[in-house]
Amino acid sequence: MKSMIKGLLVAVALFVSGTALADAQLGKDYSLLNPPQPTSTRKIEVLEFFFYGCSHCFHLHPLLSAWEKTMPKDVELTFVPTVFRDSWEPMASTFYTLESMGKQQQLHDALYRAWNEENTVLVDEDKIADFVAKHGVDRAKFTAAYNSFAVQSKVTRAKQMIRSYGINGTPTLVVDGKYVIEGLQPEDTIRALKDVIAMARKEHRG
Secondary structure, eight states, rough: HHHHHHHHHHHHHHHHHHHHHSOOOOOTTTOOOSSSSOOSSSSEEEEEEEOHHHHHHHHHHHHHHHHHHHTTTTTTEEEEESSSSSSGHHHHHHHHHHHHHOHHHHHHHHHHHHHSSSOOOOOHHHHHHHHHTTTTHHHHHHHHHHHHHHHHHHHHHHHHHHHHTTTSSEEEEEEEETTEEEOOOHHHHHHHHHHHHHHHHHHHHO
């Protein structure tokens, strides 16, 4: 009987130890943003800073998309197109233009494929307009929105966020304006994301 109890205690200890090891670790799986940034939702905010031409973003994309379809109801995912150089800005404008037209989800995958599988470099407005037109978007309406004040304001806001959040590479996930996940393999990124969201949820509940 004693040996059975001892065995059960060992099993429980191993289980607890294994669970602890599975939790995201500060300095390994995530870092803390200093200073923390205000969030734009009462939910647990997840920001993905990305660029369509980033191969690491491309490899994370299918896993993040799969997670998004089943993410908890108290979580909100927002994409932030990253602009590290002038040649990246057209893609940021494209993202916000398509978003304003309700077409962003429709072309999100196609834009990733264009850059990473089809070797299509989209940095010219006319070429981008031709591309989206081939995917069912009205070219004239796209061009008008692309050059609108509203879209350019969003691009400017994205640039400000990149600076205030100290974003140095893509993809970078920021949870609740505080937890930063970057530099991990896609599977590890999703694992860390789930763990960090659980941590943020506890903080929301106080």
